[in-house]
Amino acid sequence: MSSGIGCKEIEMEYHTLAQDILNHIGGRENIVSLVHCATRLRFKLKDNHKADAEGLKKNPGVIMVVESGGQFQVVIGNHVHDVWLAVRTEAGLTDEPSSVKEEDAVAGNxxxxxxxxxxxxxxxxxxxxxxxxxxxxxxxxxxxxxxxxxxxxxxxxxxxxxxxxxxFFPLVLGYTAGKKFGGNPFITMVIGGALTHPTMIAAFNASQQSVAITDA
Structure with missing residues (x-):
């Protein structure tokens, strides 16, 4: 992004980039899900053929476009989180699971x-x-x-x-798995939390000691 400009101008650049990304991936209706990692926006699209990777690569705010593992990945750089927020705002995305049915998505291997x-x-x-x-x-x-x-x-x-x-890994895993599979993440997080409850940990330790005594 450009340097030497104010926060408002930078935010406008993010939204302009977000609009261009949406235009080149087939619009909001073509998005099944969107997450981001350290440098990339990771889209799961309903139809990858509607995406124009070559056109998107011409945008100076896009470093690279990669299609891998059933995902349409847009490499943005260190400010990926800001662009992710802008894309969510422009597309009207929420934390709720996408209403697109899995069978409507392009089938992958x-x-x-x-x-x-x-x-x-x-x-x-x-x-x-x-x-x-x-x-x-x-x-x-x-x-x-x-x-x-x-x-x-x-x-x-x-x-x-x-x-x-x-x-607390089971709690974190329960939350993200719940969101990924379209369930209630708090229910799956509680299920994971049961595995870290002191009672469960004590029972596991007791069973391990019992096995050790039996083997001895």
Whole structure:
């Protein structure tokens, strides 16, 4: 995007880019779902043949257009979240599941569908997942090098921050899976939450101890 201009002008550029993207993917009615990762808008379209990838590539705000795994991906760059918001606004998209029936979408092969499901579930939190893993690695390095003690308050705070996603992973996975499959994400999140409940964790630990005693 252009530099040296005000926030309003930048926001207008995002909306102009969003309108151009919508015009080249067949309009709002051709969108089944839309998510974004660190740099890309990931569309699942009703009919990919209505999309004009070559025309969209000519827009200076678009770095690249990729069609992969049943998705129409528009590479935007670091400001992808702002463009994603603009596209949602221009298209009138909401958090509600698309009303387009699955059988109306272009049928893909089994592998494409699998990739689409995995991508749709994991993409929303892939950045947090990567950050948590990096933080865990840095924390382990600090302990090995003697910079931090596992008994220190700093270590405990960092450990909690890096481990939170993994500890509550079933809740996060339940939420994103619920949205992907068109269900109520809060119901699926509660189902995932049951797996992290202290009672369930205690029961699992007790069963593991019982197995260990039996094997001994």
């Amino acid at each position: 089994l592998l494409s569908r699998l990739i689409d499901i995995v991508s749709g579930i994991f993409t929303p939190f892939i950045g947090v997942l990567a950050a948590s893993g990096i933080l865990k690695g840095l924390l382990a390095l600090a302990v090995v090098c003697g910079w931090l003690s596992v008994q220190s308050g700093t270590y405990k705070i960092w450990f909690a921050a890096s481990d939170a996603l993994f500890f």
